[in-house]
Amino acid sequence: MTFNPLAEKGIPVVDQFKSWDDLLLDPIDRAPSDPHTRSRIILMNGIEVESVMFSHQFHRQTDNPVLREKLSMNRRADQLQQKTINWLLPGDLTPLETTIGYEQVAVDLTSWLARNEPDPQLKLALDFALLEDFDHLYRYANLYELTNGRDAAELTKSLTEITPGRPTIFHHTDPLDVIRPHYETHSVHPLSRLHVMTIVAAEQQTMNYYMNHGPEFMEPVARALYAEIAQVEEQHVTHYGSLLDPLDSWLCQLVFHELNETYLYHSMYLQETDDRIRQVWELNRDMEIGQLHAACEMLKTFEGRDPEEILPPALPEVPVTFETNKDYVRSVLEATVDLRQDGLGFADVDEMPADHRLFEFQNIVNAGTVPSNEVIRLNTEAQGRDYRDETDGPNPVIDLRDPVGAQGAMA
Amino acid sequence: MTTTSPIFTTTYESGGSTQPMPGLYVNPERSRPPAQFEALLDGELNPPFIVDFLSAALTHEQCGRHLYRSVAGRTNNPMLKSKYEHFGDETEQHVLILQELISALGADPGYVSPSARATEKLDHGALEATFLLDGSLDVMTRELAMLDAVVLAETVDQANWLAIEQIGTELPEGRAKEALVAAAEKARPQEDEHIAWATQKRAQLIHLQATRPLVTGMTATAEAAMEWFKGLFAA
Numbered sequence: 001m002t003f004n005p006l007a008e009k010g011i012p013v014v015d016q017f018k019s020w021d022d023l024l025l026d027p028i029d030r031a032p033s034d035p036h037t038r039s040r041i042i043l044m045n046g047i048e049v050e051s052v053m054f055s056h057q058f059h060r061q062t063d064n065p066v067l068r069e070k071l072s073m074n075r076r077a078d079q080l081q082q083k084t085i086n087w088l089l090p091g092d093l094t095p096l097e098t099t100i101g102y103e104q105v106a107v108d109l110t111s112w113l114a115r116n117e118p119d120p121q122l123k124l125a126l127d128f129a130l131l132e133d134f135d136h137l138y139r140y141a142n143l144y145e146l147t148n149g150r151d152a153a154e155l156t157k158s159l160t161e162i163t164p165g166r167p168t169i170f171h172h173t174d175p176l177d178v179i180r181p182h183y184e185t186h187s188v189h190p191l192s193r194l195h196v197m198t199i200v201a202a203e204q205q206t207m208n209y210y211m212n213h214g215p216e217f218m219e220p221v222a223r224a225l226y227a228e229i230a231q232v233e234e235q236h237v238t239h240y241g242s243l244l245d246p247l248d249s250w251l252c253q254l255v256f257h258e259l260n261e262t263y264l265y266h267s268m269y270l271q272e273t274d275d276r277i278r279q280v281w282e283l284n285r286d287m288e289i290g291q292l293h294a295a296c297e298m299l300k301t302f303e304g305r306d307p308e309e310i311l312p313p314a315l316p317e318v319p320v321t322f323e324t325n326k327d328y329v330r331s332v333l334e335a336t337v338d339l340r341q342d343g344l345g346f347a348d349v350d351e352m353p354a355d356h357r358l359f360e361f362q363n364i365v366n367a368g369t370v371p372s373n374e375v376i377r378l379n380t381e382a383q384g385r386d387y388r389d390e391t392d393g394p395n396p397v398i399d400l401r402d403p404v405g406a407q408g409a410m411a
Numbered sequence: 412m413t414t415t416s417p418i419f420t421t422t423y424e425s426g427g428s429t430q431p432m433p434g435l436y437v438n439p440e441r442s443r444p445p446a447q448f449e450a451l452l453d454g455e456l457n458p459p460f461i462v463d464f465l466s467a468a469l470t471h472e473q474c475g476r477h478l479y480r481s482v483a484g485r486t487n488n489p490m491l492k493s494k495y496e497h498f499g500d501e502t503e504q505h506v507l508i509l510q511e512l513i514s515a516l517g518a519d520p521g522y523v524s525p526s527a528r529a530t531e532k533l534d535h536g537a538l539e540a541t542f543l544l545d546g547s548l549d550v551m552t553r554e555l556a557m558l559d560a561v562v563l564a565e566t567v568d569q570a571n572w573l574a575i576e577q578i579g580t581e582l583p584e585g586r587a588k589e590a591l592v593a594a595a596e597k598a599r600p601q602e603d604e605h606i607a608w609a610t611q612k613r614a615q616l617i618h619l620q621a622t623r624p625l626v627t628g629m630t631a632t633a634e635a636a637m638e639w640f641k642g643l644f645a646a
Contacts, residue, residue, distance in 0.1 A: 063546030119438045181436035186420075186427035186523040189438065245435075247528055249535050302542045304480025309420035344433065 002314035005262045006296070006307060010289025016077040023083055025280065027090040030097075034273045035157045036322035039105045040281070041088045042098075043322075046205030047198070047264055048082035051075075051257055058250050070298055074258075074291045081284055088277070095213045096222070099140050100152050102206050104160045106133035109202055111325030114332075116318060118189045122196065125180055125243060127332045128339060128346065129203075129236050134329055135165030136229050138388070138406070139372045145387040146379040147219050153389040159324045162389035164397075164406035166337050168372035170349075171232045174361040177341040178235045178242075185245040185252075190312040197260045198320065200240045207233035221378060224371035231365075239341070251299045252310055258292035259311055267319030326392050334396040373407040417506040418520070419473045426521030429528075430463075443522050451517050452587045461578060463524035465516070468571040469509040470527040474534035475502045475564050481538060482557040487550065487637050490644040494608065495561075501601045505568075512575075512594040516587055530567075537563050550636040551620060558613045565606040572599045612644075619643075 214226030479499030
């Protein structure tokens with residue numbers, strides 16, 4: 001059944017404020033029966049953070065009192081939503097455990113978006129970074145075993161495999177090579193626009209999380225691993241952020257943000273297995289509809305444009321879904337492990353000239369200890385093997401089947 | 412393709428397509444490289460450029476419709492409001508004329524050319540200048556900023572229609588020539604009126620303030636200015 005948020009009443013923004021008692025709900029279990037309940041919380045927190053930061057940037061571009069007031073109202077409501085949602089994560093989940101949750105989100109969200117992406121070039125962009133986040137999950141899972149003696153599959157419930165992807169040592173790319181061509185706002189498929197906005201927000205939140213939590217660790221290898229992967233996340237945010245068309249006005253971007261949030265809350269609502277959390281998604285979807293209406297009013301008043309001119313007639317039929325993507329990840333890994341970014345496009349590493357700036361850059365950053373390799377070396381030394389959760393057989397790339405290969409020593 | 416209703420924002424659903432550029436990726440099904448337009452106009456003149464230019468002209472009219480709706484809703488003067496609404500309606504007709512012209516030439520009004528994108532950015536900038544800084548502008552300056560945007564928009568408009576007519580006259584006899592000239596003949600008298608009115612009203616507003624110190628006193632407070640401005644231009 002189609003769902004058109006413009007035809008829904010939603011909750012007016014002015015009615016969205018609540019008491020501290022009502023703001024925070026009981027958190028979910030540390031290891032929920034469906035780990036993707038945690039994934040949905042992590043994603044929607046990132047979506048709200050992006051919404052808040054976008055609104056702040058917009059607010060700084062205008063002194064129009066009406067716009068500033070309406071942006072302030074919407075933003076305060078976004079901030080309440082962010083608190084309700086992020087505070088659903090339990091206090092006994094450590095930053096490293098949350099990190100493993102973030103990477104599970106990255107793998108299964110990116111896979112789902114890529115599988116459903118109508119534009120082949122955008123799909124390629126998703127597939128490319130998918131393999132990097134997939135490898136980050138493996139590195140952090142090894143750190144988890146090394147420092148906590150625990151099994152990351154207790155958190156992922158083996159819905160997402162843990163095995164090397166494109167090794168992190170190869171992720172480090174010259175800043176000039178992580179910029180992609182962008183889509184065109186008048187011709188882009190509406191689903192593609194939402195996909196890109198979603199992955200930008202998710203990756204940005206991951207980058208921010210690592211930037212801020214990395215220094216909280218005592219173990220040098222953990223501190224270093226977070227620093228290294230946070231740098232890769234910067235690449236991902238640039239890679240994905242460059243896909244957005246800069247032609248869209250501030251107000252159009254605002255309306256698209258609100259639409260995407262509505263779509264995502266509706267998606268989370270449709271698939272949530274925990275009834276209590278399902279109600280949270282429903283409530284927040286209705287709040288987003290109210291915020292969407294407010295944004296549309298601003299668009300009409302100041303740009304003379306009806307929201308129907310720029311919005312699709314209904315939300316996409318298929319909700320963004322967290323589910324297992326093992327076969328898909330394996331197929332992408334097997335096919336594109338050797339892909340690298342090259343200018344505005346991609347190239348097979350074996351076809352890149354030896355003096356390519358990629359290698360020069362890697363020679364600089366990988367000159368000494370490489371933390372993402374060091375964590376594998378240390379954990380292999382401690383356990384007699386690296387940590388993996390390969391539920392569907394050995395890694396599809398032969399070179400990645402042992403810890404030495406996982407450190408980039410390809411045959 | 413025959414268009415029956417004006418489209419003010421081209422989207423994927425309305426058939427949007429564009430030209431790939433080094434920094435702009437286009438889904439293959441919506442990609443329109445210049446070579447696709449070379450056979451139009453029976454190969455006369457420079458069809459890819461003309462198609463791109465007409466796309467920019469269409470975008471400018473679409474943005475003009477948005478501009479008029481926006482300023483008509485925000486001006487404090489009833490006469491200006493009425494004119495903005497009237498010109499907005501005529502601009503809506505110009506959108507339709509251009510859509511039909513582009514279709515008649517065998518091109519697609521859903522095609523958004525690189526120059527259309529540059530036009531849209533320019534027009535967005537002019538429109539945003541009428542409201543993003545409202546908090547630091549007085550009533551008179553806000554009204555003048557809106558008139559400035561209209562003058563700028565109408566200046567480009569008039570130049571576009573003149574160029575369309577000139578292209579038409581350069582073409583050999585035939586349907587394309589007739590379509591271009593006929594479209595320009597329909598729109599140009601209205602465009603001439605729009606720019607003449609906007610230029611004159613802008614000059615009037617500036618002159619009033621420049622030559623009558625009393626005006627400054629009458630607009631000392633926002634409320635007084637609003638009241639004074641409401642009565643301005645009354646017959």
